[in-house]
Amino acid sequence: MTSNIPLIVRLLASSVSVANRAGKIVRDVMSKGELGIVEKGKDDYQTEADRSAQRCIVASLAAQYPKVNIIGEEDGPDNEGDIASDWLISEADKEVLSLECPAGLRSVKEEEIVVWVDPLDGTSEYTQGALMLKRDPWERWKMYLTHPFISIKWYLSLLQSNYGFLEHVTVLIGISVNEKPVAGVIHQPYYKTILGGEKIVGRTIWGLQEAGVGGFTPAPPPDSLIITTTRSHSNPLVEKALQVMNAAQVLRVGGAGYKVLQLLEGKASIYVFASSGCKKWDTCAPEAVLSAAGGKLTDILGEFYKYGGTESRPNKTGVLAAVSKDLHSYALNRIPQELKEALSKK
Numbered sequence: 001m002t003s004n005i006p007l008i009v010r011l012l013a014s015s016v017s018v019a020n021r022a023g024k025i026v027r028d029v030m031s032k033g034e035l036g037i038v039e040k041g042k043d044d045y046q047t048e049a050d051r052s053a054q055r056c057i058v059a060s061l062a063a064q065y066p067k068v069n070i071i072g073e074e075d076g077p078d079n080e081g082d083i084a085s086d087w088l089i090s091e092a093d094k095e096v097l098s099l100e101c102p103a104g105l106r107s108v109k110e111e112e113i114v115v116w117v118d119p120l121d122g123t124s125e126y127t128q129g130a131l132m133l134k135r136d137p138w139e140r141w142k143m144y145l146t147h148p149f150i151s152i153k154w155y156l157s158l159l160q161s162n163y164g165f166l167e168h169v170t171v172l173i174g175i176s177v178n179e180k181p182v183a184g185v186i187h188q189p190y191y192k193t194i195l196g197g198e199k200i201v202g203r204t205i206w207g208l209q210e211a212g213v214g215g216f217t218p219a220p221p222p223d224s225l226i227i228t229t230t231r232s233h234s235n236p237l238v239e240k241a242l243q244v245m246n247a248a249q250v251l252r253v254g255g256a257g258y259k260v261l262q263l264l265e266g267k268a269s270i271y272v273f274a275s276s277g278c279k280k281w282d283t284c285a286p287e288a289v290l291s292a293a294g295g296k297l298t299d300i301l302g303e304f305y306k307y308g309g310t311e312s313r314p315n316k317t318g319v320l321a322a323v324s325k326d327l328h329s330y331a332l333n334r335i336p337q338e339l340k341e342a343l344s345k346k
């Protein structure tokens, strides 16, 4: 009987199942090839996959948890209405349902929860990935010419990458209580692996405060200092913060979810993004999973973001995350005061 299971655990288990379905929607839109790209703002795009995945997630969770406040990146009057019945998911992940709920979260009520949904984190990488699915070079070139925002430099780097950057795409569902992210899901629709001789596409990583993480194999940080950062939203302040870290290597990848996955899997030690641009739905789930694994995510000043429903959406003072609290302190101590001040004034 799931009714005996605490609400937070049920909501996380439902979020895992619905993120899997949303990931399939993301892949299906890509396979059909009609991305329906809309420019929301400067360097900010939305596709049919963002819109459809969000409707699937929000409708499925709202049907089961009507009093939970669900806030999605693609909220708006143009993205409402009926959805296909096979997008309405009522399953809940069995492994998550069997988790021990932390004592402090056992009696949380629906009204106290805010869920932050990013149906497709890494939209730039998703739309660029579409190019790489065109195997005919002429078809690919024609698509490039009609693509709204890929520079020739990016086009060349895409050609060099084997499969574009689709691995960077994630579906994010973050669950917050009393303004704090307590549980989260990072689903990776294009993750590929072979299990028992069978090809598996997609995987779902989850975390619950005090209970732990699942869906992947955690790994210690690399021996040398490897930083992960944005590949599509850099600026002089972002570059300055990278310089002062004295890193052996800087990885430039898409999406807040993917960067946190790199921390969890020992590919990088610290995620540095000294700029506004990310929003609450970009960081809620990654912060929840990272902190459940013993890491820390704050702004560039070292302050935690708050995830109450009335909080402003933009994360104005950037992102600083690390797989351990020590590495987080290391990075925070290296950020110069004038850089912190410059970002606070923006």
Ligand SMILES: Nc1ncnc2c1ncn2[C@@H]1O[C@H](COP(=O)(O)O)[C@@H](OP(=O)(O)O)[C@H]1O
Binding pocket: 042, 043, 044, 045, 073, 118, 120, 121, 122, 123, 124, 229, 230, 231, 232, 233, 253, 254, 255, 256, 276, 277, 278, 279, 282
């Ligand atoms: N300058 C900017 N303008 C718009 N969105 C930005 C941004 N900087 C970061 N973001 C958003 O933050 C997320 C992570 O960014 P990045 O990949 O550059 O690290 C992306 O989410 P979405 O892909 O969901 O829009 C991205 O759009």
Ligand SMILES: [Mg+2]
Binding pocket: 118, 120, 121, 122, 255, 256, 281, 282
């Ligand atoms: Mg995002």
